[in-house]
Amino acid sequence: MNIVSLFLITLASTTVMTLFSYGFSCLVHQNLVEPYWLNRLLFKREGWRSPYGWITHYITGIGFLYLIDLLRNYFSFPQYLEILIFGGLEGGLGILMWILLFWFSKPSETFDRQRYYLNLLIAHIFFAATALALL
Known part of the structure; x- marks a missing residue:
């Protein structure tokens, strides 16, 4: 995979994942968007405007894309199973x-971690679906 493909697929996959998190956040009336929480917990910055959480989120997406590419070299499933697995x-x-x-940063007690984890699981399925469609 060349660097341009890596960048574009990561950009698309991470954006689709984040859009899902936005939508799910609206549905459950709780902010579950990853860059927001990265800003608050990792970088101690409030709000959406700090680029650190966004940059960290997209860089992490590169690692997750490489993991999918690596797994595809060792395992072969129908595409719908690849997406789910x-x-x-x-x-x-x-x-x-x-x-x-969360263990190191201690978010507020009102933050529903279980709901956040459900969001993460589903959001990564969207990430995988987008990445596999573009690889």
Whole structure:
């Protein structure tokens, strides 16, 4: 995969994932958007305008894209199963990463972590679907 493809597929996949998180946030009336929480917990910045959370989110997307590409070299499933399996694995990995971040950062007690983890799992399935469609 060349650098331009890597960039464009990561951009598309991470954006689709983030759009899902926006939509789910509206549905459940709780902010579940990853860059927002990265800004608050990792960089101690309030709001959406700080670029640090966004940059971190998209750079992490590069790693997740490479993981999908690596898994595709070792496992062959029908595409719908690849989406569910790879997206589920990445969602699980993402949840573990966030569990660690929450453990170190202590968000407010009113934050529903279980709902956030559900969002992450589904959002990574959207990420995998987009990435696999473009790879």
